[in-house]
Amino acid sequence: MHCLNQGGTFLRGCCYNARFDPAHREGKMIHARNIGQSAATPSAEADPAVLALAVSRAPLRLGVVLNPGSGANLKSPGVMRRVLDAHPQIPFREVSDPASVERALDELAPDDIDTLVVSGGDGTVQAVLNTLLGRKPFRxxxxxxxxRSGTTNMNAADAGFGGRPERALAGLIERAGLGVAxxxxxxxxxxxxxxxxGRSAIYGMSFGAAAIYQGVHYCRNNVHTMGLRGEIGPGIALLRFVAALARGEHEIxxxxxxxxxxxGVKHPAADCGILHVTTLDRLFLGMRPFWGEESAPLRLTCVRSHPRYLLRALPGxxxxxxxxWITPDNGYISHNAHRLEFNFDDQFVVDGEFFSTEPGCPLVLTDGGRLDFLTAHRR
Incomplete structure (x- = not known):
């Protein structure tokens, strides 16, 4: 795991600096101080609007988690490292699995970063969320x-930066001095x-079971192996499983x-063909397959086994x-909820990662909190 130390981010109007010694060139960590802080300190009686503006313009303190084995990073090895090597004041850690993500965030936490960049796929994002919300290493x-450094990048497509990841990172570093504004x-x-x-909670932005789990499994083992990346792969898997549901092909x-x-409202037990819950605004290919009207964060969509008029209902x-055609009587349910409880004995998927239910224990989905995301440069 490669480690570089923080001296700060590039600023406009003031200077972050760092002291380096030969140990840095050997890859050892040193500690640098911000020696360019403004001498002006707002008083306790300052106008809240002025304070908010000052905070929004405070330079971003960046830290980076990089998974070199994720889809886009693996396709262009070394590109992200070259961007980071050109900015040694930004601390970063390379990760490969959930355990290394935990270690990376534990090591980055003392650097007082306020903006965490995740260069990896949906699984890397999920591991970061697990650590941030489950272990809370940052003050x-x-x-x-x-x-968008992974294979499908559904989370980043909804709440992340667009474009090639190395260009997005370079642009972020260049504009970090502007702050959140x-x-x-x-x-x-x-x-x-x-x-x-007694199992630890799981955090994520997309949960699926039944055909959702089966489709992700099929996509990973049969579509991605053909070199089909991005949103095309899940689109192919979607067509396969929708067609199988329409024809009643239970072997698929x-x-x-x-x-x-x-x-808290119980629904009768039934065979489920598709179960999906998300907090995203859009899924791959721009889909928004939820139509609940309640004011609540968890968007549930359930399609029962043997749904009626599936092909006619599909566009809507x-x-x-x-x-x-999209009615509960025909097998289509969608609600927004604060708490969901499921009882089933099978595997499920969270942000592309596979998990299993515990025998005799329900799955309980609730709101784990809100996080802020930077999504684009402001023009």
Whole structure:
């Protein structure tokens, strides 16, 4: 794991500096101080609007988590490292699995960063969320910047930077001196998933079971191996499993028996063909397959096994626009909720990572909190 030390970010109007010794060139960590802080300190009686403006223009203190094995990073090895090597004042850590993500964030936390850049796929983002919200290594929660450095990049497509990840990172570093005011920002709720049996909670932005789990598994083992990356792969898997549901081909799209409760209201047990919950505004290919009207953060969509009029319902289903075929009686349910409880015995997927239910324990999904994301340069 490669480590570089922080001396700060490039600023306009003041200077961050760092002292380096030969140990730095040997890859050892040293500690640098910010020696260019403004002497002006706002008084306790300062106008809150003025304070808010000053905070928004404070230079970003960047830290980077880099997964060189994720899709886009693996396709262009070394590109992200060259950007980071050109800016040795920015601390970064390379990661490869959830355990290394935990270590990386523990090591970055003392550097007092306020903006955490994640260069990896959806699985890397999920591991970062698990650590940030489950272990809380930072004194103050950093805002996030998600780069499209993975294979599918569904989280980054909704709440991250667009374009090639190395260009996005270089642009972010160049404009860091403008502070938050130099960027578009958004917030997203993060799901908390409790499995019971003493297991640690899981955090993420997209949960799926039944055909969603089966589709992700198929995509990873049969589509991505053909070199199809980005949103094309999940699109192909979607077509395969929708067609299987429409034709009742259970050997492809296997229904999962389950019961559920939505904000405490129990629903009868039934075979489920598709189960999806998200806090994202859009999924891959721009889909928005949810049409709940409640004011709540968890967007649930459930399609029962043997849904009626699936092909007629599909266009509205994918766009979240209810039509006369999309009804509970025909097997289509969508609600926004604060608490969801599922009872089933099968595997499920969170942000592309696979997990299993615990025997006899329900899955409980709740709101794990909101995080801030930088999404684009402000023009």
């Amino acid at each position: 103050a929660m950093p805002r996030l910047v998600l780069l 130099g960027f578009e920002t958004t917030q997203r709720h993060i799901m908390r998933i409790d499995r019971g049996a 799209a296997s229904p999962v028996p389950m019961s559920m409760a939505i904000d 289903l994918l766009r979240g626009r209810r039509n006369r």
